[in-house]
Amino acid sequence: MLEAFIPDCCNAGVLFRILAAVSGGLFLILAARGETGLLLLQNFAEAVALMVPVVLGSVLILCKLRTVMPKAGLHPWLQRLSCGMVPAILIWLVAELFRMIDVLDVIYPRFQRLPVMATVFVTGMALQRYFELRTRAYSPVLAEARLQALQARIRPHFLFNSLNTVLSLIRQDPRRAERVLEDLSDLFRALMRDARIMISLEDELQLCKQYLAIESVRLGERLQTDWQITGLTDADIREIQVPALLLQPLIENAVHYGVEPSLQVATVSIHLKKSLNKVDVTVKNPQHTPGYAASGNQIALDNIRQRLSLLYDVEAGMTSEALNSEFVVKLYFPAKK
Template identity: 30%
Template sequence: MHKVRRWTSAHFAFLIRGFLFVATAAFLGLLSWGIGTSSLVASMVAGAGLAVIITMTGSVLLAPDDLRSQATERTLRVASATLRHMSGGLTRENAAAVCQLLLAETSAAAISITDTTKTLAYVGDGVLGYTGGTANSPATKKVLKSGRMQTFSNLGEDEWVGTVLDEERGPRELSLPVGIFAPLRVADSIEGTLKLYYRHGREVDRTQLAIARGFGELLSTQLSAYELEAQAELAARAEVKALQAQINPHFLFNTLNTIAALTRTNAVRARDLLREFSVYYRRTLESSESLIPLSEELAQTKRYLKIEKARFGASRIIESEAIELGVEQLLVPGFIVQPLVENAVRHGMRDEGPLHIDVQATTDGDDVLIAVADDGLGMSEEAAKNLLAEPSLNHLASGGKRGAGIAIRNVADRIERFYGRGSGVEIMSKEGAGTAVTLKLMGAAPDAAKIKE
């Protein structure tokens, strides 16, 4: 439909220009005759006609601006549409959808996309279906190796392995010997190709070359963005794993010693604690892989406190919780509340007396605030500031709180990565009075409101 519309517009503009040229010549001839014969009527008619021609010519000359505006709008629309698919990576489904979108914007008879080893999708005239996994053709391998866009005028049958031809047409009609192959580049690596096929060499002009190059660069940029996002997600998961690896051994040995002691004095409680410990570790590993409801993170925190109470005594740790209605179902990155509570236990407990820990979650305008406060030992303002500092500065945190700094900084980095700038962690502490750590999740309140409804 787009191709028919562009063809009609181009031919209509050509006809208008031809008409204006003929009419201008006619009116100029009439004007010359009127002047030569002193005919006032002929001269007036010719003058009026030329005035109309000048006005119409101005309108036609402005048409390219309108066409450029339409082309810009169309390009932005295509870029937005392809981004929705390329944001999911170079898969067969995404490649097929992108081919379908791009085909309408070119004069090509068919379009295909490959990765480094095989064709992912093929869309165009004479193709009823596609058998995925067909190995790349020699021409495709050539572009993958060179990393440069190339044109081919004698593509052989090896280009069409795996396609299903239209039964109503013969092989000669379906031949697409001409192609423009553009590489898909991610950083310094070629990850695939975009291939435009034509029936005749005369169809490949500067416009088609520019379109192939432009779409190749567009898809490359979108794939690069996808790869960066994927790498950031992997880095975030790796950071969680690293944090777990640093915290777990200390907690593991203390818990096993506690369970071993209970087996001699209270076997029933030892079995219950071992069951809780098993669930705790399984949930810890699962929570690093995906988003979870805040209620699950809070349940995991309670499991941790139950284990620590078995070690220190139930009277040594007293927790309270206040969660605004609806916020408990908000999806959050796993492992963001439990590390803060663990820090309070590890670094806030006095030698005697109970440690009170209060966990709250509430909305604040469009944001969600999650706070963990304790009445423990606390720390200086400088030490609290250094908990969020770079690793090289973290040794400045007094009281042996290096592990606390690693945990809090990890939580802060992941929250900012997920919820955007303005999100993060705020620490308020006073020596001898306790510490309050607040997580700010920017823009998360609308999600909580939907859950309430």
């Protein structure tokens, strides 16, 4: 499948930027004509009333085309041109509808079809170019974030300890040693994936459980987990798509900083909750050292923040805080399937 060159119009952040750009452009055009006061506000309201249906209709259509056109193997320039053609055609259709009900000449007596369609086409192409350049500008951040993620996640001590655990089990419990090696293999295979790959929430949770299974062999009863999943059906867990390695680094940090330093039983809590079309995740672990939030775990947390911002814009986010004797990480992302 080809790369998508149409902006992710299903994203609330993209929709907000488009509406802001169109509204701001209309206001500046009307102000440049010398209109002031109530006349400016009246004409601006009328122009917005015409453009908002066009913008929303274009966003809905382009949201679907962003999936269909790359799968069909259409040339990137056809994808780019659709960002100008779709709103231009829609403005013509809306104008014709207004003309049919005898509203156009009353509200927009100076409406000229071809100049308006040309302006809308150019605006659509300009917005497409802006979002394409924005994505390219973020790509170095993604590459750097991936390197930071690898440095944060593939800790030498984890690999060393895991292999030592396997060696200690080979003679005593060969089958268990084999399971640990299989889990370790799956974990490192996932670590080598491209950070942009989307997988099912089910696969991500399975990876987290495999990691915890490896660590439980080494840490024994000290490591306890509390899983709570509410509002998510089995179908939701299978179908919701998330970035690969979104949750596993959070759980690894919780084990590394919350369980390893403890001499007693320590519990890592993982709570997932679906509300409306959003998934909320909370990961808690005991805090043993002051200044935990400023320690090395911030590398992985910053990596996840960057990935969420790039992939979901304003529709996702993450916070972390030291609360009493616990360190709490909360994140949310859209439940897209």
